[in-house]
Amino acid sequence: GAVVSQHPSRVICKSGTSVKIECRSLDFQATTMFWYRQFPKQSLMLMATSNEGSKATYEQGVEKDKFLINHASLTLSTLTVTSAHPEDSSFYICSASSTDRGQDTQYFGPGTRLTVL
Amino acid sequence: KQEVTQIPAALSVPEGENLVLNCSFTDSAIYNLQWFRQDPGKGLTSLLLIQSSQREQTSGRLNASLDKSSGRSTLYIAASQPGDSATYLCAVRTGANSKLTFGKGITLSVRP
Numbered sequence: 001g002a003v004v005s006q007h008p009s010r011v012i013c014k015s016g017t018s019v020k021i022e023c024r025s026l027d028f029q030a031t032t033m034f035w036y037r038q039f040p041k042q043s044l045m046l047m048a049t050s051n052e053g054s055k056a057t058y059e060q061g062v063e064k065d066k067f068l069i070n071h072a073s074l075t076l077s078t079l080t081v082t083s084a085h086p087e088d089s090s091f092y093i094c095s096a097s098s099t100d101r102g103q104d105t106q107y108f109g110p111g112t113r114l115t116v117l
Numbered sequence: 118k119q120e121v122t123q124i125p126a127a128l129s130v131p132e133g134e135n136l137v138l139n140c141s142f143t144d145s146a147i148y149n150l151q152w153f154r155q156d157p158g159k160g161l162t163s164l165l166l167i168q169s170s171q172r173e174q175t176s177g178r179l180n181a182s183l184d185k186s187s188g189r190s191t192l193y194i195a196a197s198q199p200g201d202s203a204t205y206l207c208a209v210r211t212g213a214n215s216k217l218t219f220g221k222g223i224t225l226s227v228r229p
Contacts, residue, residue, distance in 0.1 A: 006160075034216075041126070043206070043219040044161075059216075093160055106217065108153075108161040 002028050004096050006109035013084055014117055020080045021112045023094030029074035030096035034106060035067075038091040050077055084116045119144045123207055123220035130197055131228050138192040138223050140207030145185045148213055152181050152192050153206040155222065161206065165192070197227045 003026040013019050023033060032051050036044040048064075050056040050071035058064045068080040077096075081088055091113055095106040120143045130136050140150070149168045153161040165174045165181040167190070173182040180193040194201060204224045208217040 004160075041221065043121070043221045044208075044217075045219075046216045049216065091158075095161075105163065105166065108163075110160040111158070113158065 002026075002096070002098075002107040004030075004094065004107045004109040006092075006094055006112050008112060009110060010113045010115075012115045012117065015085055016083055018080055018082045019084055019114060020078055021092055021094075021114075023077045023079070023096070023109055025075050025096045025098075025107070028096075028098050030077075030098055031074065032097045033071055033077040034095045034097075035069060035077075035079050036093045036095070038093060038111075044093060047079075081114065084114070086116045089114055089116045119147075119209060119211055119218045121207055121209055121218050121220035123205075123223050125223065126221065127224045127226070129226040129228060132197060132199060134197050134227075135193070135195050136197055136225075138194070138205050138207075138225070140190040140192070140220055142188045142190075142207075142209050142218075144211060145188050146211060147185060148210045148215065150181075150183055150190050150207065150209045151217070152179075152190075153208065155204045155206060157204075164205075194225075197225075199227045199229050201225060202227050 005024045007022045035047045038044045047062045048056040048058045056069040071077040093111040095108045097106045122141045151166045152164045167174050167183045178195040183190045204222040206222040208219045
């Protein structure tokens, strides 16, 4: 199956700093990447959808200036949490899909645990 | 607005038991439904995907059924094993290019 990686797997940062999370599709070209956030014992909430070379489409209630998404290539998307605060602490998961592999299927990364002190 | 519900939130069973995990959704006009497994602190692994035209899908000891008219899906796990312990998430998509809407998941514990 397709492989999606995320880096880092865990990050701890101080309040007010910015954190960048990378999402890579290792063995296929991802035409679309998705970023989700998951709070403990809660469902995954879609934050934004990005297509390679285009601006991301953000879900209602997600601040685009706070959660910067860049999908500059077909194998890499980044999520930058700017001026992080403790309430941004969460589990961030990316997924990727490809027209070559059937747009129906999203392949999920292993997630990144963000803790803001 | 599509809402996905999974009840109960947690389930504990002895090894070897056959079990059913339930998922319900409010809008029956779905494109497909997918069951995922999530281990603690990990990402999601897709288990089964059922298209709206299908009634069930099987993979090994897993069988997922879909009843669109009643807004329900079940994941049947046969002969459960301790390695099946994980959180099982149900997600639906309402269109070909629409987002996945997830339930909160059911945390399953299979006791040896």
